[in-house]
Amino acid sequence: MTTVAKPMPQPTAVSQPYWDAAGEHRLVAPRCRSCRTLFLYPRATCPACLSTDLDWEQLSGRGRVYTFTVVRQAAHPAFTEDVPYVLAIVELDEGPRLLTNVIGCDPAEVRCDQPVEVVFDDTGEVTVPKFQPVAG
Amino acid sequence: MGELTRAAAVTGIAELTPTKSPPPDREIEIMAVLARDAIADAGLRHDDIDGLLVVPAGGMRMLFPSLLAEYLGLRPTYADQVDLGGATAAGMVWRAAAAIAAGQCRAVLCVMASVLDPARFARAFRSEGGGGPSLGFGEFESTYGPMGVNSSYAMAARRHMHTYGTTSEQLAKIAVDQRTNAMANPMAMYREPLTIEEVVNARLVVDPLHLYEIVRPCSGGAAWVVAAPDLALANGRPPAWLLGAGEKITHSNLVASPDVTRTPVVESAARAFAMAGVTPADIDLVSVYDCYTIMVLLTLEDAGFCPKGAGGPFVADHDLTYAGDLPVNTHGGQLSFGQPGIAGGASHITEAVRQLRGEAGERQLADCELAFVNGNGGTMSEEASLVLGR
Numbered sequence: 029m030t031t032v033a034k035p036m037p038q039p040t041a042v043s044q045p046y047w048d049a050a051g052e053h054r055l056v057a058p059r060c061r062s063c064r065t066l067f068l069y070p071r072a073t074c075p076a077c078l079s080t081d082l083d084w085e086q087l088s089g090r091g092r093v094y095t096f097t098v099v100r101q102a103a104h105p106a107f108t109e110d111v112p113y114v115l116a117i118v119e120l121d122e123g124p125r126l127l128t129n130v131i132g133c134d135p136a137e138v139r140c141d142q143p144v145e146v147v148f149d150d151t152g153e154v155t156v157p158k159f160q161p162v163a164g
Numbered sequence: 165m166g167e168l169t170r171a172a173a174v175t176g177i178a179e180l181t182p183t184k185s186p187p188p189d190r191e192i193e194i195m196a197v198l199a200r201d202a203i204a205d206a207g208l209r210h211d212d213i214d215g216l217l218v219v220p221a222g223g224m225r226m227l228f229p230s231l232l233a234e235y236l237g238l239r240p241t242y243a244d245q246v247d248l249g250g251a252t253a254a255g256m257v258w259r260a261a262a263a264i265a266a267g268q269c270r271a272v273l274c275v276m277a278s279v280l281d282p283a284r285f286a287r288a289f290r291s292e293g294g295g296g297p298s299l300g301f302g303e304f305e306s307t308y309g310p311m312g313v314n315s316s317y318a319m320a321a322r323r324h325m326h327t328y329g330t331t332s333e334q335l336a337k338i339a340v341d342q343r344t345n346a347m348a349n350p351m352a353m354y355r356e357p358l359t360i361e362e363v364v365n366a367r368l369v370v371d372p373l374h375l376y377e378i379v380r381p382c383s384g385g386a387a388w389v390v391a392a393p394d395l396a397l398a399n400g401r402p403p404a405w406l407l408g409a410g411e412k413i414t415h416s417n418l419v420a421s422p423d424v425t426r427t428p429v430v431e432s433a434a435r436a437f438a439m440a441g442v443t444p445a446d447i448d449l450v451s452v453y454d455c456y457t458i459m460v461l462l463t464l465e466d467a468g469f470c471p472k473g474a475g476g477p478f479v480a481d482h483d484l485t486y487a488g489d490l491p492v493n494t495h496g497g498q499l500s501f502g503q504p505g506i507a508g509g510a511s512h513i514t515e516a517v518r519q520l521r522g523e524a525g526e527r528q529l530a531d532c533e534l535a536f537v538n539g540n541g542g543t544m545s546e547e548a549s550l551v552l553g554r
Contacts (some may be wrong), residue, residue, distance in 0.1 A: 097318035
């Protein structure tokens with residue numbers, strides 16, 4: 029049986045540091061030096077003030093499940109064997125949100141506002157941040 | 165009252181019956197026939213049309229407005245393409261009225277069509293991961309396996325359930341009442357009776373949304389004419405006057421939504437109602453974008469038909485059918501009428517025009533003077549609201 033590869037991020041000049049950091053198992057986000065806004069996804073300009081004076085900041089990797097869905101029918105053939113899996117928006121303790129997967133648990137046990145922490149998935153050609161439940 | 169209030173009216177409509185199988189014609193040919201029928205329905209002549217608003221077809225990303233004008237033998241003084249996703253149709257109505265109010269044209273033809281081969285759609289959906297690079301900021305999303313926009317609406321529903329206690333049975337009530345409406349609409353694709361039990365026991369496609377809570381793609385199209393006051397009476401039927409309009413865009417990807425349980429309808433509807441000088445309590449017909457059951461519930465809350473978070477009990481306690489106390493999507497909504505691509509959003513306008521004219525047949529409301537129309541695009545990201553009235 030042929031295996032279909034999962035879509036992998038195609039880093040750009042702007043996003044490369046984000047993916048490089050993930051490869052080192054660090055979760056980072058741009059912070060605006062002008063208005064101090066911390067944001068994801070990485071952009072060339074700050075979404076609060078459009079400044080291009082940005083710096084990368086390491087995050088705690090801790091957050092909570094803002095919302096989620098259990099995907100039961102894969103849209104892409106690469107995910108067929110993964111169903112059911114949890115697609116979630118995680119809100120990091122520092123504020124920014126990202127789309128991700130919650131792994132390492134029964135999908136039926138995932139809840140909104142559940143505390144989670146980052147884990148890095150090195151199985152593809154680009155390391156991607158995912159999240160797993162933490163106690164308390 | 166705003167500057168656009170009664171500056172123009174929707175006067176002519178034409179709409180295809182949605183079909184599961186694609187028609188033999190290309191979109192531009194379908195648009196041409198729809199254009200002919202809408203102009204005739206408006207009681208206007210070919211050379212009265214001096215404005216054109218379109219959704220590009222046939223894969224064209226540029227120069228489509230002039231191509232369609234050429235095909236139709238029109239020489240408009242105003243032409244454009246509009247892209248607000250599912251909010252495009254509603255967005256076109258006020259743009260046309262604004263162009264008329266600015267004196268740039270007097271009769272604007274709005275037209276959109278979608279020819280969809282279900283097998284090809286399914287292949288593209290799979291190969292692009294339900295949208296892939298063409299939908300959203302794929303670099304940060306595709307690798308996590310989203311199911312197109314389905315998963316975005318599922319996540320909005322999940323958070324609403326968590327925060328407000330909304331239930332699947334309450335969401336199902338929306339699909340069921342709209343199905344009752346569709347059973348009185350010969351143009352609707354899905355006209356078999358549907359119960360709340362059937363909705364909640366159907367396949368869970370993307371948790372917590374079940375099969376009948378999700379629109380299914382089809383082919384179709386619609387055209388309508390927005391005309392200046394002196395042309396609006398040409399067909400001798402009651403025009404659907406534009407009384408108020410509002411628009412708001414807050415994000416594109418759901419992850420950038422400030423609050424997934426609160427849509428930009430809050431702002432677009434408030435602006436439309438203020439311009440019209442009416443409130444939700446005055447509305448006779450609610451004709452709002454329903455790509456998913458949750459979208460109807462969020463729209464009712466955010467437009468002010470009920471308090472925030474009270475949408476679940478509200479839809480359970482009110483009869484949303486054409487015979488009910490708060491008629492919603494009397495054509496069946498896109499959930500039962502069908503979603504012919506981008507033209508799905510137009511069905512909320514054509515139905516409002518039929519009801520305001522008194523031409524809705526078996527499902528005609530006894531006294532329909534004011535309609536609230538909402539178009540919703542992307543992931544509850546683009547909203548265009550209209551108040552139409554006699």
